[in-house]
Amino acid sequence: MTDKTASGDVRLAGISKHYGSFTAVHPLDLTIPQGSFFALLGASGCGKTTTLRMIAGLEEPSTGTVSLGEREVTHLPPYKRPVNTVFQSYALFPHMDIFENVAFGLRRRGIKSVKKQVDDMLDLVQLGQFARRKPHQLSGGQQQRVAVARALINHPQVLLLDEPLGALDLKLRRQMQLELKRIQTEVGITFVHVTHDQEEAMTMADTVAVMNGGRVEQLGAPAELYENPRTTFVANFLGTSNLIQASVDAAGEEVVVSAAGTRLRLPGARCSTTPKAGGNLLVGVRPEKISLVPADEAHALAPGRNRVTGRIVASSFIGVSTQFVIDSPVCPELEVYVQNIERDTRLVPGAEVVLHWNPEHTFGLDAAQSVLAGTMGDAGVETVEESA
Secondary structure (H helix, E strand, O other), X not given: OOOHHHOOOEEEEEEEEEEOOEXXXXXXXXXXXXXXXXXXXXXXXXXXXXXXXXXXXXXXXXXXXXXXXXXXXXXXXXXXXXXXXXXXXXXXXXXOOHHHHHHHHHHHOOOOOOHHHHHXXXXXXXXXXXXXXXXXXXXHHHHHHHHHHHHHOOOOXXXXXXXXXXXXXXXXXXXXXXXXXXXXXXXXXXXXXXXOOHHHHHHHOOXXXXXXXXXXXXXXXXXXXXXXXXXXXXXXXXXXXXXXXXXXXXXXXXXXXXXXXXXXXXXXXXXXXXXXXXXXXXXXXXXXXXXXXXXXXXXXXXXOOEEEEEEEEEEEEOXXXXXXXXXXXXEEEEEEEEEOOOOOOXXXXXXXXXXXXXXXHOEEEOOXXXXXXXXXXXXXXXXXXXXX
């Protein structure tokens, strides 16, 4: 019996891509559920665009198969696949008005009566009043919405988005993230979105695949990836993490570790590896989970919290929060983000402080990994540029 819920899933089975001796995508198995908003996230050269192009039919896989529902499409040309792609460049026809840009796909298929479909699609992207304008008369965000409308009017099974917001400024990009999510929710079509922008992926996608070196490093819901990274690459690439090298004193439901003479605790369930007493562990905590107090107020802290001493070496006011860099015996550069609700004027460079946080907010990673993986200090992050 056929599972109807899987009828429109995008299924990649063992697909890989080699260019001579270089492997852009290692053998990959991936299922993208029908109707979901799925993001392929990673730095330049990680294989995300190549993977998208194999789904689109713009690249032939070296191995493996691409299926849309029950239909294998691995060797079908792009125009025979129920897939449309929206690129960063929009590729609108400058001599046509917005109505005709959106109608183009229907007219090419010989459909004569296009007005209702085009009007409905322009209403969906909230551009009905701009139907007779030319692309150059619209903002970048409006042009992007025209490109989405032009792709969606063909009723594809899957809409592929290749860095679609990369050319927009920050404020407009954030508005378009919400717009794209709204459109996807309304039409219910599978969106597969390629981006290097972590915030973009987490804002829009139901599921994110973090790619690194042609492989999927971790797959899951945005909150799960952020709160429970399984590798140092994911911990660093999705936001910022403080990673402390520690030795394991006791392991079980609660793990107790030591770093530079400081004892820290964390839940065993939040370790991506099985800690063993006498072994090593990387202990991680996000900067916004940490609170700061001047050292002479440490005695007033509630018992049971993880505590680390240090000295503020730098602070940056960024509006919503102040970001501190702390030099501590357990780690030379601990980052702490403190919301600007009631600013403590004593927290300035040179001040001796105590960092404290709930042990439940701590995670553990395999200590054999590089603490720099996924950061700008990691030479492997920006390596081979992907083909356009």
